[in-house]
Amino acid sequence: MNSSQSHPPDGDSPDALERRIASQPFRPLPSDWKHVLLPPVTSPASGLSALREFLTPSRWVWGTLAALWVLVAGFGFAAERTARSGISLVHPDAPRGSDRMEEWRQRQELISLLLDDRMPGDRQPAAPPRPRSDLRAVRHGRRSLLRISRRRLPRISHES
Amino acid sequence: MPDHPLERLYDDHASALFAFAVNLTRSESEARDVLQEVFLKLARRGALPSGLREERGYLLRMVHHAVVDALRRRDVRSRAEDEVRADLPVFAPTPNPDEQAFRTQLSAALGELPPDQRAVVHLKLWEGLTFERIAETLDIPPNTAASRYRYGLDKLRDRLRPLYEELQ
Incomplete structure (x- = not known):
């Protein structure tokens, strides 16, 4: 039992062939594998590079957003300047809002009057809708009448 | 660093x-x-x-x-x-033709070994581990590691002896 627990000796001293085998170098590790095999490592000191990595893939999106922001800011600045100087952007001869509303209301009234004048004379009173069962009965009655009439009609003999 | x-x-x-x-x-x-x-x-x-x-x-x-x-x-x-x-070929190429022939034959002989024996032979010859350490690495008893090494090495010797003696 003791023999199974004791570790085996590490072999006899290696002979010349064994030493020669052991001295053969394996093919070298490809130098470009390091970047492939090692997963990307983030270090806390690389905050600027992390920001750059965040911005770089969507450079166009960030550029468009920045341009829009500049446009909106410029427009806001210009609007503020005109408000301070008292210049109105509306033409002085243009009708005011209340006048436009009054004109629109008058047009609506005119249209409604024109429509009301046409309605009583032109339209026929609509017949009240009939239930479907009546329609079926009418169709069925016509068919049965046709059958009866065909049976009762005397046949014309070609011999006579 | x-x-x-x-x-x-x-x-x-x-x-x-x-x-x-x-x-x-x-x-x-x-x-x-x-x-x-x-x-x-x-x-x-x-x-x-x-x-x-x-x-x-x-x-x-x-x-x-x-x-x-x-x-x-x-x-x-x-x-x-x-x-x-x-x-x-698992070994590095060399301009020496005798050495290259030995490496080619050694690579082929290693390839013919069962993977279990090849693993033990590799750890013993190229990593220099003891059978105890090999046993820990491969999850096998030390005696199994020793016997696999002997079997594997005997096969390599049988395969490489003629070329080795010729190159001497």
Whole structure:
């Protein structure tokens, strides 16, 4: 039992062939594998590079957003300047809002009057809708009448 | 100086791990997959376990586990590729023709060994591990490691003896 627990000796001293085998170098590790095999490592000191990595893939999106922001800011600045100087952007001869509303209301009234004048004379009173069962009965009655009439009609003999 | 512990592990051990993986898989692409799996696991764990006696042995053990998985997947795929892979040169090329002939024959002889014997022979000859350490690395009893080594080495001797004596 003791023999199974004791570790085996590490072999006899290696002979010349064994030493020669052991001295053969394996093919070298490809130098470009390091970047492939090692997963990307983030270090806390690389905050600027992390920001750059965040911005770089969507450079166009960030550029468009920045341009829009500049446009909106410029427009806001210009609007503020005109408000301070008292210049109105509306033409002085243009009708005011209340006048436009009054004109629109008058047009609506005119249209409604024109429509009301046409309605009583032109339209026929609509017949009240009939239930479907009546329609079926009418169709069925016509068919049965046709059958009866065909049976009762005397046949014309070609011999006579 | 490498900035990250993982980079330091790579610089210190990747060549040895690659040699072990390529000797067992006989395929450079599978060896790369094995190493990638190992370093990905290490990155997920964050660090090596505390109280580790020997880094190299621990990493070789990880490589062996990954190789066993890869060989199992390959058995499912196809066995015909193994015969082709047995001739893959696993040693560095050399301009010396005698040395090159020896390396070619040694590579072929290693390829003919069963993977279990090849793993033990590799760890004993090229890593210089004791049978006890080999047993820990491969999850086998030390006596099994010793017997596998003797069987494997005898086969290599039988195969290489004629060329070796001719080159002497």
